[in-house]
Amino acid sequence: MEENIPISWLNDFLFCPRSIFWHNLYGNFAKSTYQQTPQIKGLQAHENIDKKRYSTSKKWLASIDIFSEELGLVGKIDLLNQETGELVERKRTIKKIYDGYYLQVWAQYFCLVEMGYSVKKIFFHSLTDNKRYSIKIPTETEKQKLKEIILQMKHFSLEKKFSQNPHKCNHCIYCELCDIPQ
Ligand code: SF4
Numbered sequence: 001m002e003e004n005i006p007i008s009w010l011n012d013f014l015f016c017p018r019s020i021f022w023h024n025l026y027g028n029f030a031k032s033t034y035q036q037t038p039q040i041k042g043l044q045a046h047e048n049i050d051k052k053r054y055s056t057s058k059k060w061l062a063s064i065d066i067f068s069e070e071l072g073l074v075g076k077i078d079l080l081n082q083e084t085g086e087l088v089e090r091k092r093t094i095k096k097i098y099d100g101y102y103l104q105v106w107a108q109y110f111c112l113v114e115m116g117y118s119v120k121k122i123f124f125h126s127l128t129d130n131k132r133y134s135i136k137i138p139t140e141t142e143k144q145k146l147k148e149i150i151l152q153m154k155h156f157s158l159e160k161k162f163s164q165n166p167h168k169c170n171h172c173i174y175c176e177l178c179d180i181p182q
Pocket residue numbers: 015016017018019164165168169170172173174175178180
């Protein structure tokens with residue numbers, strides 16, 4: 001496992017630790033080889049709105065690279081309003097805010113703070129229904145939870161005992177690739 005972990009892996013690791021293996025293996029391949037329609041639609045929604053609404057506004061920082069030396073994380077944020085300190089993570093449609101979503105914005109928050117940015121509010125924005133969900137600013141408790149997950153990721157091994165969850169596998173973008181005995 002690399003020393004710096006991509007923030008985008010946190011959600012996937014919570015969903016299934018084995019997905020990290022596929023990330024590593026297919027990370028350099030064309031995304032169309034493994035992304036399914038919902039993932040592609042989500043990315044397109046991000047791109048379209050970036051171009052239309054945010055490209056000319058200087059107060060919005062969009063898709064900037066972030067890192068945390070303390071946490072060993074690298075990634076990108078979606079949007080940060082430099083005037084109001086609003087950090088916004090857009091998703092195509094939010095039906096439920098999963099634990100992995102929280103980890104993602106906590107990680108973004110701690111990276112930004114370490115880099116010297118001011119973040120005062122955090123939101124998820126569901127694009128298809130235009131709903132916004134406010135998230136509490138994370139504290140030291142959330143930072144410790146994040147660190148625990150990062151530690152688990154760093155020590156993850158395919159050799160470890162693993163119970164497949166068919167319900168998850170049926171909804172996993174790697175279901176065609178992951179041939180694990182039932
Ligand atoms: S197919 Fe199942 S076991 Fe494989 S990565 Fe996806 S959820 Fe995990």
